[in-house]
Amino acid sequence: MKKRHNILVLSLIMALGIKAAEPQRLILNATESPESAVALTFRFCEKVDTGKVQITENAPDVKLHTRAETLFLTPEIVYTDTAETLAHYVCSSRLRGLKEDTEYAYRAGSGADWSPWYVFKTAKRGFEPFTMIYLGDPQWGYMTYLPRLYDKAVRTAPDAALWYVAGDLVDYPYENWQWDAYFKGAEQVMTRFPHIMAVGNHGYLWAYRNKRDTLPPTWRPHVTQPENGPEGLEETCYYIDYQGVRLIVLNGNERLKDQADWLKQVMKKNKNRWTVVGVHQGFYPCGWERDYPEYRELFVPLFDKYGVSLVLQGHDHAYTRTWPLRGGKIVEDPSKGVTYVISVAGAKQYPIKSKFTDLYAVQKAEGLQYFQTLSFTQDSLVYKSYTVDGECHDKLVIKK
Numbered sequence: 001m002k003k004r005h006n007i008l009v010l011s012l013i014m015a016l017g018i019k020a021a022e023p024q025r026l027i028l029n030a031t032e033s034p035e036s037a038v039a040l041t042f043r044f045c046e047k048v049d050t051g052k053v054q055i056t057e058n059a060p061d062v063k064l065h066t067r068a069e070t071l072f073l074t075p076e077i078v079y080t081d082t083a084e085t086l087a088h089y090v091c092s093s094r095l096r097g098l099k100e101d102t103e104y105a106y107r108a109g110s111g112a113d114w115s116p117w118y119v120f121k122t123a124k125r126g127f128e129p130f131t132m133i134y135l136g137d138p139q140w141g142y143m144t145y146l147p148r149l150y151d152k153a154v155r156t157a158p159d160a161a162l163w164y165v166a167g168d169l170v171d172y173p174y175e176n177w178q179w180d181a182y183f184k185g186a187e188q189v190m191t192r193f194p195h196i197m198a199v200g201n202h203g204y205l206w207a208y209r210n211k212r213d214t215l216p217p218t219w220r221p222h223v224t225q226p227e228n229g230p231e232g233l234e235e236t237c238y239y240i241d242y243q244g245v246r247l248i249v250l251n252g253n254e255r256l257k258d259q260a261d262w263l264k265q266v267m268k269k270n271k272n273r274w275t276v277v278g279v280h281q282g283f284y285p286c287g288w289e290r291d292y293p294e295y296r297e298l299f300v301p302l303f304d305k306y307g308v309s310l311v312l313q314g315h316d317h318a319y320t321r322t323w324p325l326r327g328g329k330i331v332e333d334p335s336k337g338v339t340y341v342i343s344v345a346g347a348k349q350y351p352i353k354s355k356f357t358d359l360y361a362v363q364k365a366e367g368l369q370y371f372q373t374l375s376f377t378q379d380s381l382v383y384k385s386y387t388v389d390g391e392c393h394d395k396l397v398i399k400k
Contacts, residue, residue, distance in 0.1 A: 021048055022113040023091075025183040025222065030162050030194040032226045034123040034242050035100040038194055039224035041092040042108045042115070044075065051075050051091035055106040057099070058119050064105050071095070078221040080176045090221040098122050118191040123161065127244030127273055127378060130161040133193070134278075134343070134372040136314040137168040137200065141347030142181035145369060149345055149388045150189045153371040156386060160373070161242065163193045164249075166314030166343070167200025167280030173216045197223055198249050199236045200280040200315065213254040230255065230262045239266055245376050246272040252281035252295070252315075260298040267306035273400070274376055277303065278312045282342045284325075284356040286363065287316030291355055300328065303338045309381055309398050310374070311340045317350040319343050319364035319385065321394060330359065334398040343370045343385065362394045 021044055029039040040053060054068035075089035091108070098104060101124040107115045123130075133153050138146055153160075170178040183190065205214045220235055229237035229251075236251040237259050248266060250259055267275070283295050303311065304326050323330040324337030331337040349366040357363065364370075369388040374381065378400070385394040 021046055021110045023051070023108045023110070023115050025179065026108060026115060026118070026187070027183070027190040027223065028120055028192070028194045029224050030196050030226075030240050030242070031094055032228055032238075032240055033096075034162070034194065034240060035125050036098050036122065037094050037096040038098065038120060038122070039092065039094045040106070040108065041090065041222065041224045043078075043091065043221070044089040044110065046089070047087075048075055048089050048110045050111070051089075051108065052111050053091075053093060053095070053106060053108050055095055055104055058103040058105040064117060068105075076221060078217055080174065080179060080218050086176055088221070092221070092224040094224065100125050115191075120192055120194060121161075123243050129375070129377045130243050130245075131157050131159065131373055131375040133157055133160045133163040134312050134341075134374060135163065135165045135345040136319075136343035136370065137166065137317060137348065138182060138186070138346040139168045139171050139202065139348045142170075142178065142185040145347040145388075146185045146345065147188075149369050149371055150186060152386070152388055152390050154189065156371075156390060157373050160193055163189060163195045164247070164278050164312060165195060165197045165345075166278060166312055167198040167252075168202040168314060169197065169200075169222075171202055171348070173203060173218045179218065179222065195223075196225065196240065196247065196249055196278070198278050198280045198314070199251055199253065201253055204253055230258045233259070237262070241272055243376075244273040244378075246270050246275045248275065248277045250277065250279040250299075252279045256294060256298055260302065263299065263302055267302055270306065273378060274381055275306065275308045276310045276312065276374070277308050280313065281315045282313045283311060283340050284320075284322055284354075284359055285316050286318050286320040286342055286352045286354040286356070286360070287350045289353050289355050290316070296328065300338075308338050309335075310383065311338060312372075313340065313342045314344065316342050317344045317348050318352050318366055319362070319368070319370050319394075320352065320354070320360050321362045321385070321396065322356075322359045323361045325359065334396060335400060339383075339396060339398070341372070341383075341385075343372060345369055345371060364393065
C-alpha cells in the first residue's frame with residue numbers, strides 16, 4: 001500500500017511538471033554564529049542517495065558553479081502524513097566557516113537537478129545597526145494572501161538582516177499540502193533571508209493525538225535552528241546574538257519552568273546592547289479572553305530585571321501592542337518597561353476579546369494582515385507595524 005501511494009504521488013508530481021529529484025522547501029535559518037554560519041534545509045520527494053549544496057562568495061559573472069565549494073549530504077527519510085505513507089528525503093546542514101559581512105551565493109540539488117542560485121549575507125561581528133522583520137502567524141492563505149505580504153515587506157525593508165516568525169507556520173502539521181503551499185508561497189523570502197521561528201501550538205500533535213508535549217516528526221526536518229536551549233527543547237527554545245542584539249525564542253508549549261531557569265542564566269550572561277524575546281502565546285492575550293498567568297509569573301520578573309525591550313508574539317490572530325509595562329503596570333518611559341506585541345500575518349483572523357484592553361496602547365480588530373520592522377542602533381530601537389498595503393499604522397521608539 002505504501003509503495004502504491006508513493007507511486008500515485010509521484011505520478012501526480014510528474015503530471016504537474018515537477019521533477020521528483022528537484023530540491024524543494026528550501027529555507028535559510030540563522031545560527032548561533034550568524035557572522036560565520038547559516039543553516040540550510042531542503043527536501044526531495046523521491047529517494048535520493050546524496051543531496052548537494054554549492055556555495056561561494058557572490059560575484060556578477062556566470063561561473064559561480066566552477067568556483068563553488070560542494071557539500072555532500074545524506075538525506076533523512078521523513079513521513080509527513082498521519083498514515084506514514086508519503087516519504088520525503090530531507091537534507092539539512094550548517095554552512096560554516098563563512099566570512100563576516102559577506103554576500104554568498106548558493107544552490108541545492110541532487111547533482112542532476114539544481115535549485116536557482118540564491119544570495120544571502122552574513123552578519124558583522126560586534127555592534128552594527130540593522131533591521132529585521134517580524135511576522136505573526138502565517139497559518140492560512142499560504143499561496144493567496146501571504147505572498148503579497150512578503151512582497152510588501154521586502155519592498156519596505158529590502159536589506160533586512162533576518163526574519164522572525166512567531167509560530168503556527170501551518171494549521172495542521174500532518175497535512176502535507178499545507179507545507180507545500182507554505183513553502184511555495186514564502187519561497188521569495190525563505191531562500192534569501194535567514195529565518196528564526198517560534199514553535200506554536202499548531203506545531204504539536206494536539207490536533208491529532210492529544211499530545212501537547214510531543215512535536216510531530218515534521219518540525220525539525222523543516223527548520224534547522226540553534227541547539228543552545230534546554231536539553232530536549234533544542235531548535236524550539238534558543239537564542240542568537242546578532243550585531244549587538246540578543247534575540248531569544250521561547251517555546252510556549254511545554255516545560256516552562258525549565259525554560260525560565262535557562263532564561264535566567266542566558267540573561268545574566270548577556271552583554272548585548274538590546275534584548276528582544278519571541279514566543280508564540282501572548283503574555284497579555286487579545287483573543288477569546290485567554291489568559292496565561294503562569295507565563296507572567298515565570299517570565300515577566302526576568303524580562304523586567306534584565307531589560308527586555310520587546311516581546312514579539314502571535315497566536316491570537318489580531319494586532320495589539322501594550323504600553324510599556326513593569327510588573328504588569330504601565331510606565332511612561334518605554335525604556336523603563338517591556339512592550340508586548342501580538343500580530344498576525346496570514347488570513348486566519350480573530351476578533352479582539354481581551355481581559356487586558358486597559359494595557360493596550362494600540363489594538364486592531366480582525367481582518368487585516370500585518371508585518372513589522374525592528375531597526376536597531378546604539379541609541380534607539382525603532383519599531384514599526386505596517387498593514388499589507390504598506391501603511392505604517394503603529395510606531396514605537398525606545399531610547400537607551
